[in-house]
Amino acid sequence: MMQSSELTTKAKEYLRIAKVDLVIGYLEGTTKDRRRAGFIRSAEEADNLVLDERCEDNLAVYLVKENLLARYKKVAIFLNPAGIRTINVLASEEQIEADKIVILGFEITGGDVRILDGESVDDFSELIAQLKLKAFDSEQMADVDEIDSLDVDKRFEYWRGEFSKCIKCYACRQACPMCYCNRCIVECNQPQWICRSAHTLGNFEWNIVRAFHLAGRCVGCGNCERACPVDIPLMKINRKLGKEVLDRFDYFVGSSKDQQAVLTSFKQDDPQEFIL
Amino acid sequence: MKILRKDKLDGVFEKIRANGFDIFAPVENEGNSRYAKIERADEISFDMILPKGTLKEIFFPRSECLLRYKIAKRKVDVEEADTPNDKRVIFGVRPCDAAGVGIDDAVFSWDYRDDSWFARRNNTIVISIACVKSDDFCMCTSVGSSPDDKRASDVMLYPLADESGWSIEEITDKGREIISSVNDLIEEAASEVALAELASVPVRFEIDKVTSWLNNRENFDSKFWDEISQRCIGCGVCTYLCPTCHCFDIQDEGDVYSGVRRRNWDSCSFALFTLHTSGHNPRATQASRWRQRIMHKFNYYPEKFNLISCTGCGRCTRYCPVDMGITETLERINMFEQ
Amino acid sequence: MADNFEPRIIAFVCNYCTYAGADLAGTSRLKYPANVRIVRLPCTGRISPLFLLKALQKGADGILVSGCHPGDCHFISGNYHARRRWSIFRTLLDFLGIPKERIWFSWVSASEGRKFADLITEFTENIKQLGPFTQYDKLIKEMSE
16 A cells, blocks of 8 residues: 555654654554554654554544643644544634644545545545535435434334434444533433433433534534444434535535634525414 | 254243343344343344443343432422333343443442432343454453453353354353253253354453553653543443443433433543543543543552452453554553553 | 313423513403412423423423514524524424323514414313323323332
8 A cells, every 4th residue: 555655754754853742543453453642752653653454533632631632732634535524613712723733634545545635624625515516415315314214203212212222332432523512411410401421311312412413513423323332323314414404504514713603693585484 | 051043042032031030132233232122032132252242231221210200389390210120031141241330339339329220230141152252342351350350140052153142151150040940942962062162362461560550650740641541532332332431420310390310421531531520621631531531440449449440341442432442552551661 | 081181281482572462462361261379480492301301300381482483482492492492302202202292392582472372272181182182191100119
């Protein structure tokens, strides 16, 4: 894989010339098919970086953990297109300064790694515009449509079954770069809006709130679904809402770092066919 | 040598059920697996290494009601939850899962005897099957456990080489009783029957070396903790899927008229776990939380109960979303110069 | 469905328009079913989806959310924000299997006492037709087990 080594070489070079003082990339994991996040601070260590089709996790989640960016001048980070869009969302929500980030962009298509040109988030506007055009096509939405085609009672039963598995480990939340609240609503108990317990109602409420809080903010990186230890298909919900904001409000999440969140903005002529 | 044949299982279950027991066993259901109630033997998944859910869930459910309250005019009615009295036989338990429950007996009977834990313990019979398979994450032999760890098992079954059943070892009186209750379905083999070879799980670190490093107070502030936990995202997967992690939170759900008090699992991985009302958090970083988890299992618990609070099931690494886990941390410690 | 089923309906309304509209219905002696419990909030922008979840958790059979017509918001844009939020939230609930028919949204101005009374009458009739919201029953029971 000539191409992917180009990117790890670039990361090494950035550290050598001190363009950045941290690289967040991928390292080999515990087993052959696992990759893990690595925090690389010197050019020597950068030799351990890998980039291949198993590098799926959106590493941008680390940018909002424990105030990481405050400890470094500039951070280079390996990101796929969903990860790049994450930078836009986090920048627009003033969680990170986009100019502290050097993007090492790549795309995995059909098992191959393709290197993306550009390093600041604005360099990828054209790429994101292209993504918008083919976002949520019928192939991607097939499993969502399948649920939509069920009766409302059947849908409820389907999700009741899925959510009854939830153990409230909050891996979905912790793995999500958009879930950076210091105190999550599920942990607030004055008043306590939704049940903390991992009984099915509590799980149902938790998952409704999680999904709604990500509506118009989810870039579809899939971190939550991969993290879920009991395999709840969370991306079906996220994709459903992602398509909804695109169809109704022509809003593609993470299009630019100046984009206002869909639920904190409005147009006077927004559709309102459901309001009596 | 007593032999239980696979084709006799349904008959055995029927008899046991007739004595008022529910049968639980590892089952797989769309990517999720746990010890769950079964009706027929063919529901049991014998192939998986381990179910995702542990045996502790049977005795210490992820959420359970402690009491219910009602508030009327100047009157508060409190009704305590019934002590659980379901009789259960758990069949096909992995020895590391059973051992975890044995380890937790110590903490649940320490300064306070936990009624619901022991009510369930007393009403439950654990029939374990010694492991003949292991995967890259199993590490029971590194922490003093083994593929046929007998702790908290009432009966241990050893798979026969021809896969037609198991040889029976009765461990406790409860175990002997349940086996004698199905005696007519048990074969008495005249000669020795060949047993399958048990899983050979490599020893990954020297536990004494690790615990002595942890016991050195200077290492409490080692930079190692920051480094090893850098990629931890602070979720509760490792703790909730751990066969020994037993921390809980007590939560009231309800309003000024009525409600319930529930006991829910809690995790030392969460920042909220140690957050004070003042806003101060004594474990402010994820590194300090990961250190706590390791120290609790391999230093505090051994100090208090003379038991290592880990059975080497490997779930923490197997299911970690960011590829961390106890094994790697202890392997790294093992490599340090003393 | 039992003929004597009296649904519990919770209405989250804004102070400046729909609440005033409800008030007008009252002072105009317009009759509407007593099944509705009105919760008055400063603005539709203040109606958090959490309120709706709480209502369902506490056994509501139907929920009405209502505020000022577009352009009439006392706080200028609260209802525009609410409108976007509702449309997504409604899609989400529907996808998860909580019927849309149980949650209605409306604009009722301070002068529309008649509209408010008619709306409540129609909504109550509809919910009576649908019957009690039973999907949560099993889950609510499980809460105290």
